[in-house]
Amino acid sequence: MVKSIFEGTDYIKGWKESIKSIEHKLIDLRAQSNAANFKASRQHAIERERRIIADLARQRKKNKHLYAEIEILRSRSPSPNALISTQQQDEISTLYFDNKGLQDLLQIEYKDTDLRFINQRKGHLLIDELSRAEQLVNDRKYHAWFMSPQSEKLFILWNQRQPRTHAGISPISVFCASLEPIFNSHSRFICLTWFCGLHSKHGNDEARAMLADLIVQLCQQHDFDFEREYDDTDKTLVREHDPRELFLLLYRLILSLPMEITVIFLVDEAYIYERDGFQDGLNVFNELLQLVTNAAIQSVIKLLFTSTRKVRFLNEAFRQGGLTLHVETAAHQTGGPSQKRMERQMRLDSDQGRTRATVLGSEQEYYERDDF
Numbered sequence: 001m002v003k004s005i006f007e008g009t010d011y012i013k014g015w016k017e018s019i020k021s022i023e024h025k026l027i028d029l030r031a032q033s034n035a036a037n038f039k040a041s042r043q044h045a046i047e048r049e050r051r052i053i054a055d056l057a058r059q060r061k062k063n064k065h066l067y068a069e070i071e072i073l074r075s076r077s078p079s080p081n082a083l084i085s086t087q088q089q090d091e092i093s094t095l096y097f098d099n100k101g102l103q104d105l106l107q108i109e110y111k112d113t114d115l116r117f118i119n120q121r122k123g124h125l126l127i128d129e130l131s132r133a134e135q136l137v138n139d140r141k142y143h144a145w146f147m148s149p150q151s152e153k154l155f156i157l158w159n160q161r162q163p164r165t166h167a168g169i170s171p172i173s174v175f176c177a178s179l180e181p182i183f184n185s186h187s188r189f190i191c192l193t194w195f196c197g198l199h200s201k202h203g204n205d206e207a208r209a210m211l212a213d214l215i216v217q218l219c220q221q222h223d224f225d226f227e228r229e230y231d232d233t234d235k236t237l238v239r240e241h242d243p244r245e246l247f248l249l250l251y252r253l254i255l256s257l258p259m260e261i262t263v264i265f266l267v268d269e270a271y272i273y274e275r276d277g278f279q280d281g282l283n284v285f286n287e288l289l290q291l292v293t294n295a296a297i298q299s300v301i302k303l304l305f306t307s308t309r310k311v312r313f314l315n316e317a318f319r320q321g322g323l324t325l326h327v328e329t330a331a332h333q334t335g336g337p338s339q340k341r342m343e344r345q346m347r348l349d350s351d352q353g354r355t356r357a358t359v360l361g362s363e364q365e366y367y368e369r370d371d372f
Contacts, residue, residue, distance in 0.1 A: 098226045099219045105239050106212045111180075114195050117169075118177040124166035125174065133163075133171035134178070135332045141325045151292045151301040155318040158308045158327035165308065168197030168269070172306040172327070176266045183264050184221065190263045192217045196281070197269040203277030207284055208241040214265075215250050222261070224253060243280050247287050254291065259298040271309035282313055289317055 103109070122130065136142050136156065145154040156172060163171050173195055183191035192214045199206040224230075230252065237245035254263060265288055273281025291301045305314055318324045 099224060102219055102226070102238075103216050105235060106216055106241075107239075108209055108212045109216055110199070110209070110213050111193060111217055114193070114198050115177050115180065117167075117198065118173055118195070121167055121169060122174045124164075125169070125171055126164050129163040129171040130174055132327065132330075132332045133158075133175040136175060136325065136327065136330060139325055139330045141322070145302065145304070145323075149300065151297075151303075153289065153292045153303040153318070153323060154305070155314050155324045156304065156306040156327065157310070157324055158306075159310050160326070160328045162308050165197075168200060169195070170197070170269065170308045172308065173197060173268050176268045176304075176306060179266060188260055188262055190218065190221045190257075190261060191266065192263065193266045193268070195268045196272040200272045200275075204243075204280040205241075207273060207278055207281035208243050208246065210281070211243060211246040211250060211284055212241055215246065215253065218250070218253055218263075222257065224256060229256065243283065247284065251287075251291070254299065254301075255297055257297075257299040259300075262300040262302060264302040264304070266304050266306075268306045269308065270305045270314055271307040271311045274311055274313060285313065285317075 141154065142156075145152045158170070158172060176193060176195070180191050180193050183189040194210045194213065196206075196210075199209060230249070233249055234242075234245055238249060257263065267285070267288070270285065272278070273285065285305070288303055291297060292303050294301075305311075305318075307314070315324075
């Protein structure tokens with residue numbers, strides 16, 4: 001107060017300048033706030049636009065499908081068959097989602113046909129090469145892959161001195177076909193197979209069929225609770241074998257499996273899906289590889305790729321960690337193949353693996369006790 005009396009106008013001038021400085025700062029703060037709000041609003045608008053565009057694209061796809069169905073129905077004269085066709089389309093659009101309904105929706109099932117074909121044609125392959133492939137169950141890397149209680153991946157490569165092949169199958173194809181019933185004879189295993197050599201003519205359609213067939217195999221071996229989940233799955237896209245929708249469904253099904261289940265993927269002759277026109281196949285391979293390291297999945301994932309040709313994509317994925325089993329350098333003994341001998345070895349490995357998993361599970365429960 002005393003200072004204001006003696007300094008007079010100078011004090012008032014300084015006071016006014018302080019007021020102006022504060023006002024300028026307030027203006028700057030308001031501008032920054034408006035800019036931040038605008039940026040946030042703009043980002044929100046962009047995200048909203050993306051969602052709308054995605055929904056619009058999905059709706060357009062549905063409309064195209066419905067338009068095609070309408071044109072087909074218009075081109076036909078009224079008949080009992082046309083009425084039946086219309087009724088079938090209505091049933092599909094209102095399909096209840098369960099194991100059987102999903103299999104009907106996908107309209108695909110190759111596993112039994114493929115296994116039967118391989119067993120019928122394996123006589124065209126060389127006996128000593130069949131024996132060599134069979135003895136891979138004794139290899140150290142195979143043991144490490146199979147017996148580990150954690151999720152693991154393995155790549156079996158036979159490309160330096162390539163074996164004889166016939167009609168899309170090789171000795172390793174027979175090896176995988178022999179493993180499938182052995183694995184599936186155990187309640188804690190779910191074995192899913194895909195033989196690329198038997199599905200190599202139609203490019204991306206084959207790769208999408210691979211995803212669809214893996215889903216069908218999975219549903220045949222486990223009862224899923226479709227009443228509680230999966231209502232938001234787009235049935236139209238599933239029926240059309242949309243790769244993103246199919247893999248999302250496969251992932252969600254695997255995510256719901258109990259931790260005591262081990263899911264085994266056997267993908268044979270993977271090199272075929274590096275050809276032109278099979279880009280969806282490589283995308284599927286990449287997504288399957290990510291399942292092995294996905295911490296959200298509580299069940300164990302065992303992923304096995306095989307090939308009788310070099311595969312650039314898989315070579316990169318398996319380069320680190322020595323996760324490639326080269327058949328030419330694997331130990332083997334002379335003699336013909338024997339399914340019973342292979343089953344005995346696999347049964348022994350399975351028992352040892354179960355014991356190891358039980359011990360590790362007990363140790364984990366001990367260390368997770370509240371009183372530890």
